[in-house]
Amino acid sequence: MHRYIVNRILLVIPTLLGAAALVFILMRLIPGDICLVRLGSGGTSFTESALAACHAEIGIDRPWWLQFVDFIWGLVRFDFGTSMWSGKPVVEEIATRFPVSLEVAILATVIAVSIAIPLGTISALKQNTWIDLVVRTFSIAGIATPAFWLGILSILFVLDITQAISGHPWMPSIDYVPLWRDPIRNLSIVMLPAITVGYRYCAVSMRMTRSAMLEVLREDYIRTARAKGLLEKVIVNRHALKNALLPVVTVIGLEFAFLIGGLVVTEQVFNLNGIGRLMVLSVQNQDYTLTQALVMLVVTIAILSNLVVDMVYAWLDPRISLK
Amino acid sequence: MTDIAPTPGSVLLDEGYVAPRGIWAATVRFLRRQPVGTIGIVIVVIFGFAGLFAEWIAPYNPTANDFAAMTEAPSWAHWLGTDQLGRDILSRILFGARTAFIVGLTSAVIGGFSGLILGVGSAYFGGRIDLFLQRINDIVMSFPLIIMALAVVSIFGTGVHNVIVAITIPLIPRCQRVVRSSALSIRNVPYVDAARALGYSHSRIIMAHMVPNVVAPFLIMLTSFVGQAILAEASLSYLGLGVQEPVPAWGLMLQGGAEEYASTAPWIAIFPGLAIMLTVFGINLFGDALRDVLDPKLRER
Numbered sequence: 001m002h003r004y005i006v007n008r009i010l011l012v013i014p015t016l017l018g019a020a021a022l023v024f025i026l027m028r029l030i031p032g033d034i035c036l037v038r039l040g041s042g043g044t045s046f047t048e049s050a051l052a053a054c055h056a057e058i059g060i061d062r063p064w065w066l067q068f069v070d071f072i073w074g075l076v077r078f079d080f081g082t083s084m085w086s087g088k089p090v091v092e093e094i095a096t097r098f099p100v101s102l103e104v105a106i107l108a109t110v111i112a113v114s115i116a117i118p119l120g121t122i123s124a125l126k127q128n129t130w131i132d133l134v135v136r137t138f139s140i141a142g143i144a145t146p147a148f149w150l151g152i153l154s155i156l157f158v159l160d161i162t163q164a165i166s167g168h169p170w171m172p173s174i175d176y177v178p179l180w181r182d183p184i185r186n187l188s189i190v191m192l193p194a195i196t197v198g199y200r201y202c203a204v205s206m207r208m209t210r211s212a213m214l215e216v217l218r219e220d221y222i223r224t225a226r227a228k229g230l231l232e233k234v235i236v237n238r239h240a241l242k243n244a245l246l247p248v249v250t251v252i253g254l255e256f257a258f259l260i261g262g263l264v265v266t267e268q269v270f271n272l273n274g275i276g277r278l279m280v281l282s283v284q285n286q287d288y289t290l291t292q293a294l295v296m297l298v299v300t301i302a303i304l305s306n307l308v309v310d311m312v313y314a315w316l317d318p319r320i321s322l323k
Numbered sequence: 324m325t326d327i328a329p330t331p332g333s334v335l336l337d338e339g340y341v342a343p344r345g346i347w348a349a350t351v352r353f354l355r356r357q358p359v360g361t362i363g364i365v366i367v368v369i370f371g372f373a374g375l376f377a378e379w380i381a382p383y384n385p386t387a388n389d390f391a392a393m394t395e396a397p398s399w400a401h402w403l404g405t406d407q408l409g410r411d412i413l414s415r416i417l418f419g420a421r422t423a424f425i426v427g428l429t430s431a432v433i434g435g436f437s438g439l440i441l442g443v444g445s446a447y448f449g450g451r452i453d454l455f456l457q458r459i460n461d462i463v464m465s466f467p468l469i470i471m472a473l474a475v476v477s478i479f480g481t482g483v484h485n486v487i488v489a490i491t492i493p494l495i496p497r498c499q500r501v502v503r504s505s506a507l508s509i510r511n512v513p514y515v516d517a518a519r520a521l522g523y524s525h526s527r528i529i530m531a532h533m534v535p536n537v538v539a540p541f542l543i544m545l546t547s548f549v550g551q552a553i554l555a556e557a558s559l560s561y562l563g564l565g566v567q568e569p570v571p572a573w574g575l576m577l578q579g580g581a582e583e584y585a586s587t588a589p590w591i592a593i594f595p596g597l598a599i600m601l602t603v604f605g606i607n608l609f610g611d612a613l614r615d616v617l618d619p620k621l622r623e624r
Contacts (some may be wrong), residue, residue, distance in 0.1 A: 015458075015462055018461070022463070030478050044397065081539075140604060141600070141613070144550065144600050146558060146596060148577065149577060149595075149596030152592045155582065156586065156589055159586045257465075258467055258468075261467040261470055262469075264470070264562070265558045267562060276539075279473060283473055283477040286477070288477070291474070295466070295470060295474050298467060299466055299471050302465050306340075
């Protein structure tokens with residue numbers, strides 16, 4: 001068990017390094033000279049010396065391997081350079097926006113999982129009844145619905161409801177307030193985005209819970225438990241659900257990465273000033289230092305959430321670590 | 324679940340069922356046995372038709388502005404209303420279907436087949452090649468689809484072709500992984516050994532003996548890829564980083580005006596999204612039915 005954990009953690013390092021290398025290569029595939037774009041966008045003429053100074057500042061006048069080592073060393077020290085657009089340190093840009101995104105992501109996960117597992121279980125227990133049909137339709141629709149459309153519709157819905165109740169349309173403000181300072185206002189800002197981005201998450205986990213549950217319920221030991229005359233509640237909660245949750249945990253972990261992708265779009269809809277929106281801005285502004293830092297951040301989160309899944313999996317099913 | 328040992332090379336079938344000869348008989352059988360899947364096919368075919376024959380079906384030019392009829396509610400003249408620039412929404416949705424299917428199908432097919440070749444090859448050759456390919460796979464897989472697509476767009480720029488590239492790249496490792504794991508299980512079956520003993524070339528063994536055995540999971544995945552690619556294209560276009568005006572695209576139709584006019588002209592926001600949802604919904608229904616037919620282990624669930 002311990003050896004498995006250590007091995008698994010060590011495996012993260014080459015993957016992270018590889019991802020960093022890929023980001024490094026991708027960002028250098030950008031056609032043209034970044035400095036020409038940068039100096040040219042100002043509209044003013046520039047001199048050879050300004051170009052050389054810019055090259056030296058970014059460091060692209062040095063050999064590529066030195067640049068790569070520098071890039072990695074920067075990542076290790078959490079030094080991602082300065083944003084080419086705003087001129088502020090990238091770390092600062094990200095740090096001010098990270099809490100919103102994180103809160104939406106966590107809230108979405110909590111909502112999604114707490115709906116998905118019970119409903120998925122009920123759907124499996126009542127297979128082929130109308131409840132099952134409703135749950136399945138809800139989940140297939142969830143996989144097909146674009147998050148940004150759902151966001152627009154929910155804004156529309158809130159506007160209409162508030163119009164009907166108070167006479168004039170109302171929307172929660174977009175200025176983020178931390179949870180501990182004003183919980184109600186904070187929740188009013190993050191609730192809709194969380195539901196919007198969490199729908200797909202919920203749908204996918206629900207589907208997985210249902211199919212895993214159906215498989216487990218056909219196992220011999222469930223029949224044995226029934227034959228012993230155990231209460232259905234005990235069979236479901238203690239015997240079936242525990243084993244059915246294994247693949248669900250995997251899906252929850254994998255979808256967490258998807259959730260970050262969904263945030264990119266959702267934050268745009270709700271004008272939330274999070275890292276997803278920052279990413280879109282950085283791509284639009286061709287702010288490569290910011291883009292590469294953000295991609296690296298998201299990839300690191302994805303790799304770490306995979307690691308957590310494997311850990312939980314090994315804990316839930318000790319056979320895994322023995323393989 | 325019935326316990327029939329799967330015989331490699333043949334699709335597992337219901338008891339007492341005689342394999343239909345030809346694709347036509349198989350299709351008829353599928354339609355009769357899978358009513359839900361059939362609904363999916365019907366939806367997809369309708370949108371596919373819309374995209375193919377948009378010129379003939381669409382009542383208006385999708386890019387023509389009619390400034391006398393801006394943000395008009397659905398009526399007989401404009402069935403789904405007009406947008407803030409006076410363009411007919413129905414016509415734009417019909418032409419948008421073309422963009423969606425071009426991007427969806429091209430990305431899914433190129434990404435899928437690249438993944439198929441890499442996956443089967445990786446399983447067949449094994450050893451160092453496999454190890455190397457799998458490490459690369461792990462790395463590319465750690466990029467969420469939309470993030471990878473954004474990174475690619477930031478390099479190559481926007482537009483239909485670049486969007487296809489941006490969506491294809493993250494699909495390859497996702498296909499590769501699934502194909503490889505099913506190909507691994509038949510790597511050492513006797514007839515592959517026999518083919519090797521007979522001195523067949525690697526490419527012949529891969530194409531004739533291994534690929535047919537991974538067709539089932541491959542087709543199921545290919546279907547889901549089309550839906551994923553359409554959603555990804557819509558997201559990128561919505562962000563302004565995908566297909567660009569004046570090409571009609573569903574994601575693009577939801578950009579800008581849709582939110583601004585949400586309360587006064589909700590049809591601008593509702594219909595394009597509905598088109599995306601219905602198409603992907605149809606593809607997923609079809610994919611689920613296809614899985615039920617091709618993968619007997621999952622049947623009855």
